[in-house]
Amino acid sequence: MTRLALTDLDKQACDLLIDKAKKAKFDVSIDQIGNIFIRRQGKNSNLNPVLMGSHADSQPKGGRFDGVYGVLAGLEVMLSLNDNNVQTERSIDLAIWTNEEGTRFAPAMMGSAVFAKKMKLENALSCQDNNGVTVKEELERIGYAGSDDFSQYNPYASLELHIEQGPILEKHNNVIGIVTGSLGQKWYEIEFIGEASHAGTTPMNMRRDAGFGMARAMLKLHDLGMQECDMGGRITIGEVKLDPGSRNVIPGRAWFTLEIRHPNKQALEKMDKKIYDLMHHIGKTNKLDVLINKILSISPLNFDQKCISVVREVTRNLGYSHEDMISGAGHDSCYLNYVAPASMIFIPCVNGLSHNELEDITFEWSEAGAQVLAHSIVKLASHGFEI
Numbered sequence: 001m002t003r004l005a006l007t008d009l010d011k012q013a014c015d016l017l018i019d020k021a022k023k024a025k026f027d028v029s030i031d032q033i034g035n036i037f038i039r040r041q042g043k044n045s046n047l048n049p050v051l052m053g054s055h056a057d058s059q060p061k062g063g064r065f066d067g068v069y070g071v072l073a074g075l076e077v078m079l080s081l082n083d084n085n086v087q088t089e090r091s092i093d094l095a096i097w098t099n100e101e102g103t104r105f106a107p108a109m110m111g112s113a114v115f116a117k118k119m120k121l122e123n124a125l126s127c128q129d130n131n132g133v134t135v136k137e138e139l140e141r142i143g144y145a146g147s148d149d150f151s152q153y154n155p156y157a158s159l160e161l162h163i164e165q166g167p168i169l170e171k172h173n174n175v176i177g178i179v180t181g182s183l184g185q186k187w188y189e190i191e192f193i194g195e196a197s198h199a200g201t202t203p204m205n206m207r208r209d210a211g212f213g214m215a216r217a218m219l220k221l222h223d224l225g226m227q228e229c230d231m232g233g234r235i236t237i238g239e240v241k242l243d244p245g246s247r248n249v250i251p252g253r254a255w256f257t258l259e260i261r262h263p264n265k266q267a268l269e270k271m272d273k274k275i276y277d278l279m280h281h282i283g284k285t286n287k288l289d290v291l292i293n294k295i296l297s298i299s300p301l302n303f304d305q306k307c308i309s310v311v312r313e314v315t316r317n318l319g320y321s322h323e324d325m326i327s328g329a330g331h332d333s334c335y336l337n338y339v340a341p342a343s344m345i346f347i348p349c350v351n352g353l354s355h356n357e358l359e360d361i362t363f364e365w366s367e368a369g370a371q372v373l374a375h376s377i378v379k380l381a382s383h384g385f386e387i
């Protein structure tokens, strides 16, 4: 699946969803960043609506379920309510958030960030892809530059159903993940600076080899990640560069990206401090200069306790095996959490694979997630937290 945000294929998918929504007599609104809201009217329009939803865009050669599973399950919930003539007190809204993946236009989770007022609309609209095409131009071209105003919109609660994108539920043989929060993360670019020189003439003990400095750093960072493994910590080095990059030259510069994640704020800060200490120590003992550039810092996030309890109660009542979990990935709900009581529901994916063409789910998991979503949404839309 390659359905990058605001491409013709993205348009086709959204057109199809809107077509299905209109056939079912749901109301459709589109805001200025192209977020789509499909509404099934409740009895009482004075009450704040209950919101669900996810995204329809994908990574390049991504899976068929990341995001769109939550969208289609949400639509199915609304259609099933029609089929069964269920009337809810509150209206139920299904949102399809623009550009969640952030592959074509960075940053990720753009539509929900603008919705939650965590990113300015103008800044989002002026983001460009690699060909210099802006979000605004593409929204206009595919007909999704909406004008509906959601600035006064106050969801009563927000739930997002999504695949786990990791291996834990499947390993534990659980069908439902009750998502209580999301990992905090920090991103760095780190560079060791030594001296490039001849690989044949420079004795080992007279070198300032930035490459081996980086290798030592990597092993220490891996150890640090393993120390925090049981507490949910993660460390990833995803990109490296050696300069000048010749087999006969001692690397004068070694650059790498580092990202760390942790569910606990204090532990995340502790890891951060340790990274600075470790890198400076390695620089010192290897006669290398060190540059550390921190480019992102997000605190761990807790989802709403009341939303979590509704999902937990519904899951128990339906008899599905379940566990509490923390999302390792970022999701639209991380932004929605700022403007509404929010939480998420996870189902397993085969072998924990996601952002991969092999991404897969079973019919049983798919149904379980949709049932939990349906019952939770109906509960929230019928009475609310207090019942």
Ligand SMILES: [Zn+2]
Pocket (backbone or CB within 6 Å): 055, 066, 067, 100, 162
């Ligand atoms: Zn997703």
